[in-house]
Amino acid sequence: MEPFQAYPRGDGSKGIRNVVAVAYVIECARHVAQKIVGRFDEREVHLFGWSGCYPNEHGAQIMERLCTHPNVGAVLLVSLGCEGFNRHVLKERIAASGRPVELLVIQQAGGTAATIQQGAAIVEELRERIASLPRVPMEMGELIVGTICGGSDATSGITANPAMGTAFDLLIADGGIGIFEETGELIGCEHIMRERAANPQLGAELVKAVQKARRFYETLGHGSFAPGNAEGGLTTQEEKSLGAYAKSGDSPIVGILKPGVRPERNGLYLMDMIPDGEVRFGFPNINDTAEIVELIACGAHLILFSTGRGSVVGSVIAPVIKVCANPETYERMAGDMDVNAGRILRGESTVQDVGREIYGLMHRVASEEPSCSEALGHQEAVILYKTFEALGPACFPA
Template sequence: MSEQPMKDIENKTFRGYFRKNGKPGIRNRVLVIYTVKCSEFVAREIVERTHSQDTELVGFDGCTDNQYAVNLLISLIRHPNVGAVLAVGLGCEYIQPEWLADIAANEGKLASWMFIQNEGGTRSTIEKGSAWVEWALKQLKNTKRVSMTLSDLVIGAECGGSDYTSGLAGNALVGRFFDHLVDQRGTAIFEEIVEAIGLKDMLVKRGVDDKAKKDISDTYDKALEYCRSVHQYSVSPGNFAGGLSTIEEKSMGALVKSGTRPIQGVLKVSQRPEHSGLWLLDSTPDPYWMQFGITNPNDSEGLMDLVSCGAHLVFLVTGRGNVVGSAVGPCIKITGNHDTFQRMSEDMEFDASPVLDGSKSLEDMANLLASYVFKIASGKLTKSEEMGHREFYIPYKYQNNSGVAHRCEAK
């Protein structure tokens, strides 16, 4: 690969937000967390009353807790794009808002928590919570700024609503961009192992060492066993209508977004990459006493999982079009289908179709995408951020985070 690509912005810096632990952030958000469905309304009202693009809602619906969900909430609290955390509970649930606030405080972030039962109900909790968020937003204006380059970024990618253009243009473009990002010691994460079915050898070969190869192999085997068990592969009516006939065909188009560089290892949801380079995210549930559960029920979960691994921003490649954004990590929606881009131009961020009609090379488009990423990282809001999209999805799931689960554990 030539040295030319992305040369203009290779050493260009932008101003990020200093964090006590880990990488600086590209946003400075106040996260309002509900710890059970019963406190969702109150938490949502607190967010809405602040009328700020920088206040966001996430939460977990269940009263009984779940290690996977707690880990995910903690990963969002520790995320570099988050500067302050308010945890709102009802008062009976398993998940402890006070402990979440303690973790935020230990990270050097502004933190507070409330139980609605202690505060006296809906109105008083909303008033107290809104006042705290207003205060936090003012405080965050004083956050120390530090200079960052593209190589400081962690970027995640997934695809959703794929059609024939996804493999030829949208994902091919992300793959080329990821090659450059990784070559400049940036960090890239791709996911959807259930969309690598049929491509095991190709994927395993790219493992950087024996451990990575074994982890990729075991992760693939688990995903295939999962698909066989639930009789559902990750291919949908829209994909078929768009010209894709089989999961293998879709897989090949999906894997292209990982580019060509070696895979450093496999991450589970909420795990941070140990160092820069290209990483595979495994969001498939591990076999457990409740059996698998459901994986990848929608695109928002995939985006949330990438953000939980520390992605500053995420790409969603969608041939057929999608409108979702993401809490915590801004989402750049890329399509290789020019009709989709025109029809949904208020939502689609980046048109990769010049790759398909031959008017621009993949290399030229990767440069344009890099410039666009630079702008978003510098603070320009994505179209989904501007429209208020802040989707999140935190389900009950089981994953063994002590390492990649090997097949024998299920037996």
């Protein structure tokens, strides 16, 4: 495919969007940040933030990765002033990435109205500073793409997920990076996944990652792994998991990532989003958005999202392409859906054809055509408290 025009960043990365991020570092600053964002075009200025007052290393890392994401050109940080989050370290790291960054502390700036006024002026200036950036060509093989399924039904594993897997194979064949996730939904196919690992050490790590998910969910009493769910014709646990696993395509798995870790070499990665150590802070994937944000924090330029029942969510920073698995859902919610993979069930298309269509759409969205959720203004974002240990060398085979 033809190269498209991208935004070069000071850290060497290339973005497919040129967003000014307004990031609050505590829920207490969210309203002010939201009012600042509300004065601008929703496609140009995005809002996200960290809600808690207690500091968390993972939360700080995700904030940093989002603020220095390739699609982000400049950042305004909004702080109340007394929160636990270390805003100074975040500001320094954003500046070190070559991005313009400003910080407003509400307690010092004179309260709500004064901060909104100053913030709006700063964002206007940041917009102008990054608007004139020269564009550079970018190839499909330079893209990082994440994949997720949400609002699944019996059709997801038959149509949308394998079609997205085909698109992933095309991306990886072109030299790109694909990231799949949700180890909790891979329970039952870890032995199959292990055979796709680049080497046996990585294979063992993949099995361990799924085993960790099983322990975590058992402790929390999560019910989605209960055996014997025969709804929609699913017979076995491995059959159910394989439907979700189909999103990953057929390429070899070259590594494991944790949320916020950026892949360095090309190929297919599993993101292990289950926290390490004892179970704490609650569910690791409270909603689809939490998983999307973690994929974006790994550097994903765009997200492929399959849905059968009909999810409408999008995301801040990175466009979300919605692939609808169920033809009846597509008819009801066509305005939210970028691709009708349900055509496969009606014999109007094949998995391979829909996969190629998705890949073509990825190219158009990377070339700044808005996805449906993007055009509709969806900008969901949530960041969770978690604890991770560093990845060992087996997760990044040479």
